[in-house]
Amino acid sequence: MxxxxxxxxxxxxxxxxxxxxxxxxxxxxxxxxxxxxxxxxxxxxxxxxxxxxxxxxxxxxxxxxxxxxxxxxxxxxxxxxxxxxxxxxLNQGELLIGAGDTLSENYIMPYLVLFHQHYPHVKIKMVNRTSLEIIDLLKTGDIDLGFINMPLYDEAITIRECLQIHDIFVSSHQDSHSYTMEELVNEPLIMLEKNSNSRQFVDDYFAMQGFLLNPSIELGSHNLLLEAAKNHLGKACVIKEFSQHELDSHQIYEVNLTHALPKRSIGYAYLSRKTLTPATAKFIELLPVFQNE
Structure with missing residues (x-):
């Protein structure tokens, strides 16, 4: 017919x-x-x-x-x-995002608030996973947008850098001494659990220099790291950009290192072959344009 x-x-x-x-x-x-x-x-x-x-x-x-x-x-x-x-x-629809706990709390939340103010009728769903798990969720269509630790390569995924961060060690008291990596690994250290991408990055960097990190305390969130450092439990490995309030108010102090950890990047990711939903496209528009310095 x-x-x-x-x-x-x-x-x-x-x-x-x-x-x-x-x-x-x-x-x-x-x-x-x-x-x-x-x-x-x-x-x-x-x-x-x-x-x-x-x-x-x-x-x-x-x-x-x-x-x-x-x-x-x-x-x-x-x-x-x-x-x-x-x-x-955007009188209806759904925004499906995946990100780690630390990024969700310290980077993404303000943009979610702004998005909700502009598009109050769009349902927002966020899941917290590791970077590799987020890639899997993108491929299965369970989320439309993911925030991941870079570098990460996958032919099916488009990744755009949106933020640079710096890992530092902090303690509850000011210390003028500059610690070598050998000295630091012998200090009581507080770090994230081994399954986190942030922990893996720091572990790998120290291993490349010939040192193995053996923290005395492992915790499940960035906020707990800050609390542990403030309560004199040791030197905590935190993200500087997400600890600025505590640093500025002198609740914690950055530990001087003879070899600073290299900066790393955060990116947002989406499935290359799939057209962005209107809600996802609008959310990306809210993110600041990243200038690689």
């Missing part, structure tokens, strides 16, 4: 009004165009849909069946079109 959607729309209008002339007026086309569309439809379906009378038309049994189904189908199409329009206007 070679039936076009417009033919069904014309049929539906004619069936609803039981008048070719009213259908033509409502659709802003000629009555002859309505008659021709109906004839073509009847030809394609090999059945008569209308009984022509002097004062209009009535539906055949086949026409009644088709009218019921076409009316339902067109209603679904209209509903879908309206829903898509609402998505693009």
């Amino acid at each position: 070679n039936i076009k959607l417009e033919q069904y729309k014309i049929f539906n209008e004619a069936a609803s009004t039981l008048s070719f002339s009213l259908a033509a007026r409502n659709l802003f086309i000629s009555q002859s165009a309505v008659s021709q569309a109906i004839r073509l439809l009847e030809k394609e379906l090999h059945t008569q849909l209308f009984i022509r009378q002097s004062k209009g038309v009535i539906l055949t049994k086949e026409g009644q069946i088709l009218h019921q189904k076409i009316s339902e189908a067109l209603s679904l199409i209209t509903s879908a079109e309206n829903q898509i329009a609402h998505f693009h206007e």
